[in-house]
Amino acid sequence: MLNYLWSGMILIGILFAAFSGKMSDITIAALDSSKEAVTLCITMMGVMSFWTGLMEIAEKSGILKTAADCLSPLIHFLFPELPKDHPAEKPIAANIIANVLGLGWAATPAGLEAMEELQKLEEDRRLGKAAGPVRKRGVASNEMCTFLIVNISSLQLIPVSVIAYRSQYGSVNPTAVVGPGIAATAVSTGAAILFCRIMDRKS
DSSP: OHHHHHHHHHHHHHHHHHHHTOHHHHHHHHHHHHHHHHHHHHHHHHHHHHHHHHHHHHHHHTHHHHHHHHTHHHHHHHOTTSOTTOTTHHHHHHHHHHHHTTOHHHHHHHHHHHHHHHHHHHHHHHTTSSOSOOOOTTSOOHHHHHHHHHHHHOOOSSOHHHHHHHHHTTOSOGGGGHHHHHHHHHHHHHHHHHHHHHHHHHO
16 A cells, blocks of 8 residues: 555655756755755764674673563553463563663564564464463464554653654754653553553453
8 A cells, every 4th residue: 555655645746846847956865865864874873883783792791681570560451361481571571671761673683583483472372381362373473463563652761763863864953752752652551551451351
């Protein structure tokens, strides 16, 4: 669907430029945008490498494990049916920490690992090896849905990506988004948690 949407927008833009005599502006904009895209990618690659490197150091040094232990009460509040010391706890904690720091790219691998572990939990439930409601294959569990919603709403204390974008485009105060970002993501995360708990009780 997105492919059709973007293709349609590009086609409309080209047709409008052709009928309004602004094809030269389209050509210049395309060239400038290509150059700007490469520059932005290089900038974001540096930021991404720095923060993902820090996350790797945190994991190797045991800081991430300590953080996961500290987040254990929160994780079991969000996922009450998740067994104690389940392998999904660590990647869930890593995903939450990365999202709080605004590192969406660093949160993705941990998120995928968490989903794999939650899928294994569902298989164990089907085999009678773990407690909890049994669902047929292809149906997401409560833990999966909760994790996905919390991951999307994502409380952010340091929106690194947005700060980097604003800095790249010459913002006078790139960090001005920190306060509004915390407020907006706190509301979205609170609403997500409330929704999940309500739906858990209904199910």
